[in-house]
Amino acid sequence: MATDSVLKPDHAASGRHPIFTDEHDELRASIRAYVEKELAPHADEWEETTFPDSVFRRMGELGYLGLHYPEEYGGQGGDYATQIVLAEEMSRSHSGGLVMGVAVHTDMANPPLKLLGTHEQKLRYLVPALKGEKIACLGITEPGAGSDVAGIQTTAVKDGDEWVVNGSKLYITNGHRADYIVLVVKTDPDAGYGGFSLLLVDMDSPGVVREKRLEKLGMHASDTALLAFQDVRVPAENLLGEEGKGFYHIMWELQGERLIAAAGAVAAADRLMERTLDFARDRQAFGRSIGKFQGIRWKFAEMATKIEAGRQMTYNTAWRVMQGEYPVREISMAKLYTSRMACEVADECLQIHGGAGYMKEYGIERAWRDLRLNRIGAGTDETLLEVIGRSYGL
Amino acid sequence: MSTAEQGGIGTATDARAAASAGVDHGAAASLESDGWSHLFTPEHEELRAAARRWVQREVVPHVGAWEDAEWTPASIFRRAGELGFLGLAYPVELGGQGGTPVHEAVFQQELARSGSAGFAAALGAPMTIATPPVLKFGTPEQQRRWIPPVLAGEEVAALAITEPGTGSDVAGVQTTARRVAGGFVVSGEKCYITGGVRAHRYVTAVKTSEAGGHGGISFLVIERGPQPEGAEDDPEALGADRGDGITARPLQKLGWHASDTALVSFEDVFVPEEHLLGELHGAFKLIMSNFAWERISMALGAVAGMEAVLEQTMAFVAERRAFGRRIADFQGTRWALAEMGTELEACRALTYEALRKHALGVVTPQEVAMTKLLTQRAMVDIADRCLQLHGGAGYMKEYGIERALRDARLGPIGGGTDEIMKDVIGRLLGV
Numbered sequence: 001m002a003t004d005s006v007l008k009p010d011h012a013a014s015g016r017h018p019i020f021t022d023e024h025d026e027l028r029a030s031i032r033a034y035v036e037k038e039l040a041p042h043a044d045e046w047e048e049t050t051f052p053d054s055v056f057r058r059m060g061e062l063g064y065l066g067l068h069y070p071e072e073y074g075g076q077g078g079d080y081a082t083q084i085v086l087a088e089e090m091s092r093s094h095s096g097g098l099v100m101g102v103a104v105h106t107d108m109a110n111p112p113l114k115l116l117g118t119h120e121q122k123l124r125y126l127v128p129a130l131k132g133e134k135i136a137c138l139g140i141t142e143p144g145a146g147s148d149v150a151g152i153q154t155t156a157v158k159d160g161d162e163w164v165v166n167g168s169k170l171y172i173t174n175g176h177r178a179d180y181i182v183l184v185v186k187t188d189p190d191a192g193y194g195g196f197s198l199l200l201v202d203m204d205s206p207g208v209v210r211e212k213r214l215e216k217l218g219m220h221a222s223d224t225a226l227l228a229f230q231d232v233r234v235p236a237e238n239l240l241g242e243e244g245k246g247f248y249h250i251m252w253e254l255q256g257e258r259l260i261a262a263a264g265a266v267a268a269a270d271r272l273m274e275r276t277l278d279f280a281r282d283r284q285a286f287g288r289s290i291g292k293f294q295g296i297r298w299k300f301a302e303m304a305t306k307i308e309a310g311r312q313m314t315y316n317t318a319w320r321v322m323q324g325e326y327p328v329r330e331i332s333m334a335k336l337y338t339s340r341m342a343c344e345v346a347d348e349c350l351q352i353h354g355g356a357g358y359m360k361e362y363g364i365e366r367a368w369r370d371l372r373l374n375r376i377g378a379g380t381d382e383t384l385l386e387v388i389g390r391s392y393g394l
Numbered sequence: 395m396s397t398a399e400q401g402g403i404g405t406a407t408d409a410r411a412a413a414s415a416g417v418d419h420g421a422a423a424s425l426e427s428d429g430w431s432h433l434f435t436p437e438h439e440e441l442r443a444a445a446r447r448w449v450q451r452e453v454v455p456h457v458g459a460w461e462d463a464e465w466t467p468a469s470i471f472r473r474a475g476e477l478g479f480l481g482l483a484y485p486v487e488l489g490g491q492g493g494t495p496v497h498e499a500v501f502q503q504e505l506a507r508s509g510s511a512g513f514a515a516a517l518g519a520p521m522t523i524a525t526p527p528v529l530k531f532g533t534p535e536q537q538r539r540w541i542p543p544v545l546a547g548e549e550v551a552a553l554a555i556t557e558p559g560t561g562s563d564v565a566g567v568q569t570t571a572r573r574v575a576g577g578f579v580v581s582g583e584k585c586y587i588t589g590g591v592r593a594h595r596y597v598t599a600v601k602t603s604e605a606g607g608h609g610g611i612s613f614l615v616i617e618r619g620p621q622p623e624g625a626e627d628d629p630e631a632l633g634a635d636r637g638d639g640i641t642a643r644p645l646q647k648l649g650w651h652a653s654d655t656a657l658v659s660f661e662d663v664f665v666p667e668e669h670l671l672g673e674l675h676g677a678f679k680l681i682m683s684n685f686a687w688e689r690i691s692m693a694l695g696a697v698a699g700m701e702a703v704l705e706q707t708m709a710f711v712a713e714r715r716a717f718g719r720r721i722a723d724f725q726g727t728r729w730a731l732a733e734m735g736t737e738l739e740a741c742r743a744l745t746y747e748a749l750r751k752h753a754l755g756v757v758t759p760q761e762v763a764m765t766k767l768l769t770q771r772a773m774v775d776i777a778d779r780c781l782q783l784h785g786g787a788g789y790m791k792e793y794g795i796e797r798a799l800r801d802a803r804l805g806p807i808g809g810g811t812d813e814i815m816k817d818v819i820g821r822l823l824g825v
Contacts, residue, residue, distance in 0.1 A: 316746070
């Protein structure tokens with residue numbers, strides 16, 4: 001890495017991490033205002049109904065769906081830190097399902113299109129996606145394959161100038177509302193890791209069946225689908241990236257997704273702690289506010305310390321990504337650490353709330369349920385431990 | 395479990411293919427991170443290399459003997475001073491190198507890699523905790539007199555705050571300084587004083603008002619009489635009263651063996667007026683002002699210490715065999731290393747950000763307390779798990795792991811206990 005590309009600490013605002021500038025602060029303020037005004041008030045309602053598609057159109061109109069996408073295709077041309085800002089501020093919606101639904105679009109399904117897509121593919125899919133007119137989902141997991149991407153069974157067989165797709169995909173966020181899916185398929189059953197490819201598939205193609213809306217522990221505001229593909233014919237030009245490189249393309253995608261997940265987990269933990277601090281200041285027991293008890297204060301101290309450690313891991317890893325590095329080990333560590341931390345914080349905040357924490361009204365139990373997914377989605381804790389453990393090359 | 399990711403990086407062909415898709419899975423390497431070049435510049439890295447060479451050549455071969463002797467020889471202080479390592483962050487006109495706290499941080503980390511926290515503390519304490527109050531609050535004359543010999547490694551200064559009856563609660567200091575013509579007369583006891591036996595002077599917190607407490611404590615620089623001839627490495631001779639009313643007795647302890655840790659007694663010791671450091675009754679502020687650097691330094695030492703002990707453990711598990719394979723090949727081992735590596739990275743992130751902010755003068759007491767809290771406990775946990783992975787060898791003195799664990803245990807106590815850190819953080823959160 002050339003040293004002249006190194007971001008120097010910003011002495012004017014030295015409390016701020018060097019990945020952020022005044023522009024990021026301004027962006028943060030506007031996203032925050034939008035989220036607090038237009039999203040948070042609906043969080044309870046959307047838990048029952050899932051959030052409406054109009055959220056995508058509105059966010060597209062405001063430019064929030066294309067923060068780090070090229071201006072050429074309707075994006076804002078921002079850097080990676082703008083995505084971190086979005087992930088952090090979306091936490092103020094207090095709806096994990098909403099945050100995830102949007103993140104699948106901005107940080108999971110569409111980044112491969114940005115990196116690998118042809119000009120024509122970008123015009124057809126990315127341009128409307130950044131406007132929020134088309135909604136994307138990502139199809140990796142199957143009934144028989146999750147973190148073990150290599151176990152994928154959905155096949156695509158070349159027939160003339162079309163691919164014929166058969167198989168099923170499970171736990172697909174946005175699967176019911178999506179207009180297209182970035183689909184991982186096996187194109188050469190004998191080629192091992194070199195036998196996978198990515199296809200862009202229109203969800204209204206004949207043979208695409210949105211089988212079931214899956215019910216789940218949390219993330220109720222998002223829709224999660226079981227999808228079936230029955231002799232779905234996909235034009236050859238919808239191959240995304242290189243044939244046979246699908247595995248590596250998706251491994252690349254997972255890294256970006258994981259770091260954004262880490263930023264989201266830190267922000268979610270921040271929100272929970274803020275609310276719990278307020279609660280502990282007000283709530284009285286034995287003649288004083290519960291925050292005045294040393295035992296409770298220490299819980300906060302421990303939580304704040306872990307949240308801060310998770311934040312700094314995420315920021316410095318983001319800085320490295322922005323320098324063009326690809327620190328797989330540290331990205332995995334940030335995702336692992338922050339997911340666990342957020343679950344612990346959620347549980348401790350629920351505990352400090354006592355009975356109120358167990359009640360739906362306070363939203364703490366919802367966050368507790370929502371955050372539990374962080375240790376499973378985008379690579380389970382166990383997968384990450386394996387990736388990290390192997391990275392030492394012993 | 396067999397994951398796609400691990401499978402995909404298993405072979406050279408796959409690794410190349412992954413690289414061509416923009417994925418760099420990273421090679422096995424030391425645990426030091428190269429991801430902090432916004433903080434550590436090439437100049438810092440040169441210093442790191444030089445300090446490492448020195449520690450490897452002139453320290454590591456001897457630390458075992460120093461640990462056994464419970465004493466670090468005076469010659470190594472002079473050598474470090476001669477090489478300029480003791481004044482990295484001090485002004486050139488006082489004999490320093492004119493660098494920043496980041497330079498000193500690099501050196502502290504290399505000291506921690508010596509495998510003896512006691513040695514690191516013995517050598518580091520004079521520059522890191524005892525002399526900064528003189529630099530910050532001393533008059534130009536006090537600075538000229540008391541700083542250059544410490545940076546040269548010719549003399550050792552010790553910070554004397556803790557007493558048998560008060561530790562983290564600094565306001566409870568009972569050592570008194572009575573006003574007399576031309577100065578003060580000091581009586582009392584200070585304990586757990588790093589470098590207390592060999593010290594040429596103590597930067598001492600004393601009660602200067604009847605009430606004591608936050609507004610009644612002052613700093614006095616108390617000098618010892620001339621060292622007995624030829625006794626620079628003789629703790630007993632050094633600790634004896636030199637007719638100055640001061641005695642220092644080495645204390646035995648769980649770890650940190652190479653460091654001299656003393657109980658220092660002052661019996662009606664006359665201290666001249668001009669040895670008052672800063673304002674009368676103003677020490678509380680002075681003490682608080684150096685906590686940040688002391689605590690960040692401890693965190694830096696822990697990060698480097700964790701790196702060292704983990705690297706050693708990785709080398710061990712890659713060799714040691716059980717049940718027909720290397721213990722590195724068990725998933726349980728791999729995950730244990732991954733857990734520890736992640737904890738180390740969390741500590742590093744928090745510590746380096748605190749260092750960055752400290753160098754800019756904007757770090758908050760809350761950030762400092764978090765940094766110390768997380769890192770000191772993590773160092774103990776990691777040393778303990780590394781000892782476990784070493785099995786019987788870990789319990790043996792030869793491998794140095796048992797020393798790492800014993801040394802680490804001071805972390806959650808010294809420089810403000812974990813409990814104090816949690817009180818500080820909690821209070822600053824506004825509950």
